[in-house]
Amino acid sequence: MDVGVIGSGMMGQNHVRVYSELREVDSVVIYDVNADQAKKVASIHNADIAHTYEELFHRVDAVSLCVPTPFHYDVAMKVINAGIHMLIEKPICLSSGEGKKLAEQITEDLVIGVGHIERFNPIVAEIAQMISNPLYIEFKRHNPTSSRVTGSSVVEDLMIHDIDIILHSLGCSQVSVQAKGDDDIAAALCTHSQTLIYLSASRKASKKIRMVHIEQEDMTIQGDFMTQEIYVYRKPGQYTVERDRYIQENIVEKVLVSKQEPLRTELSTFLHSVKTGKKFPITPYEAIENLELCEQIKGMF
Incomplete structure (x- = not known):
């Protein structure tokens, strides 16, 4: 071809x-x-x-x-x-x-x-299979200042990746939004049913971050889009006090992910x-839905 x-x-x-x-x-x-x-x-x-x-x-x-x-x-x-x-x-x-x-x-x-390239990041499909009733979802997507010309604000440039995942991979198709920001730094608090979703994006960071954090009753999931690693934290119910310090023991699992270039x-x-x-x-109509939510977020700045 x-x-x-x-x-x-x-x-x-x-x-x-x-x-x-x-x-x-x-x-x-x-x-x-x-x-x-x-x-x-x-x-x-x-x-x-x-x-x-x-x-x-x-x-x-x-x-x-x-x-x-x-x-x-x-x-x-x-x-x-x-x-x-x-x-x-x-x-x-x-x-x-x-x-x-x-x-x-x-x-x-x-x-x-x-x-929408992150839809092809292998951790997205893995996490989508793992979650059942998330209480809290957080995405961070922060970049150092770049000379790359996009013609878009930080919402359409960076945050849109996580908007696509929320709407079309994690099943949160209907959300309400509160947001603040400007062309280079933005944050949005969304709700879907009983799930709180927090999104942050920046083009002014000193460290590049691409992460997702999800909390459910039975576990906490942390994923890194760059390293393509997922860690799951579970509570075994064992708590101790040692020398006046509070200690909580967790079971930590690393999920085996077949790494690939998205x-x-x-x-x-x-x-x-x-x-x-x-x-x-990823159809044009899904991409339009992503952009409509971007515009809703930007409309609150």
């Missing part, structure tokens, strides 16, 4: 790298309005370049769209009108309104997915969807 990548920034480079390593890919073609950047990335990964959208569309079966968010709608419409299968990097568009307009133009014969899984899944005609697991 011949695959294209539109945009050769940080995410575009990662897509080119992974595609060039997949057996099912015959060739990778890059298009970027910055031709020099496209040539640079192509030379590193032995890829080809296209000089126009038309040239790219004639040479590929599917594309990854990795341009800054403000350009998603216009570029995605070019791809749809050309009848090319597409994976759009999250968020689907700059606004849910644009996303809905885009979704209305997608025909049944096209595979259009959205790259982007590799995501792109392989996308190509399989193109080959079989099956829907990509």
Whole structure:
């Protein structure tokens, strides 16, 4: 299969790298309005370049769209009108309104997915199987300041990953929200039935953090998205006082997780969807729901 990548920034480079390593890919073609950047990335990964959208569309079966968010709608419409299968990097568009307009133009014969990459992190499926009646869920997603250009606030840039997991992996489909923040730091307290959900995201941190913490009556679950490790803490009911210090003994279990690069899984899944005609697991409508909750959170700042 011949695959294209539109945009050769940080995410575009990662897509080119992974595609060039997949057996099912015959060739990778890059298009970027910055031709020099496209040539640079192509030379590193032995890829080809296209000089126009038309040239790219004639040479590929599917594309990854990795341009800054403000350009998603216009570029995605070019791809749809050309009848090319597409994976759009999250968020689907700059606004849910644009996303809905885009979704209305997608025909049944096209595979259009959205790259909410953490859905393919192996700890997500593991945790989804483990939880039953969570009392409290907390996500932290903090980044040092980056020069990466996204065109999005911290909510659509970082927090949206955890919003997608809450809405579409952990079963919390309906939530109420209280939130505060700005373009670079945000926090939201959500409720789903009897579950409290706390989300925090930052682009001003000095330490990179990607974690989830879940409390149930029978256990506490802690997961790290970067190390792909899960620890479970259980209470054995044994408490002691030693030299006036309170001691609680816990049983700690480490869950065996089959570690894998989420982007590799995501792109392989996308190509399989193109080959079989099956829907990509993250549909445009799910991506729009994620963006609607982002907008609800930002509306409270």
